[in-house]
Amino acid sequence: MWKAMHDYDPDQGVPFSAYAQMRVRGAMFDELRKSDPLTRAQRLALKQQAHEAYRTQWVSLEADERTEWIIDDHTISPEEAAVRADEIAELNRAIAKLTRQEQLVLALVFNEGLTLAETADVLELSRSRVSTIYHNAIKSLRGSLMRKRQNNKRR
Incomplete structure (x- = not known):
């Protein structure tokens, strides 16, 4: 979440909540992929x-x-x-x-x-x-x- 707050650019016109949600979701998928043996x-x-x-x-x-x-x-x-x-x-x-x-x-x-x-x-x-x-x-x-x-x- 800290990385999302640091990388967030309000000039892009995207609300922070939507940006953070996308980043957290992406991080979750990355972790799941790492634990997948295939x-x-x-x-x-x-x-x-x-x-x-x-x-x-x-x-x-x-x-x-x-x-x-x-x-x-x-x-x-x-x-x-x-x-x-x-x-x-x-x-x-x-x-x-x-x-x-x-x-x-x-x-x-x-x-x-x-x-x-x-x-x-x-x-x-x-x-x-x-x-x-x-x-x-x-x-x-x-x-x-x-x-x-x-x-x-x-x-």
């Missing part, structure tokens, strides 16, 4: 490898494989199994209609068990962007399932 390039390479691995894994999944992590292993009646199979088929159709980015976010969250923050780090997107993508995908899937249920009730 270089920036190594960390970036790891993120890119993880992103590519998840993207490749999700794209290669077939509808049947996606179903495996959706189905509950509890014993159900044949009638419930038929209804569930229909719902799963509809869900797979709805997932296929999502954008690749939405599919990838859902795969990282539900298949890999990552949090939205971890997903944001892997995809190198902001947390708010990943949250928006996630919630839009869920909203779309719910809408598809609700429309399917309403159509079935009308029959």
Whole structure:
């Protein structure tokens, strides 16, 4: 903080609080980087490898494989199994209609068990962007399932 006070130039038109906040934040990041055993390039390479691995894994999944992590292993009646199979088929159709980015976010969250923050780090997107993508995908899937249920009730 003393260095910030000493180096501050009021003629630049920047309030001291903003200048000091930027300097303190920068110093904190510098310390974190010093304690990181990996270089920036190594960390970036790891993120890119993880992103590519998840993207490749999700794209290669077939509808049947996606179903495996959706189905509950509890014993159900044949009638419930038929209804569930229909719902799963509809869900797979709805997932296929999502954008690749939405599919990838859902795969990282539900298949890999990552949090939205971890997903944001892997995809190198902001947390708010990943949250928006996630919630839009869920909203779309719910809408598809609700429309399917309403159509079935009308029959």
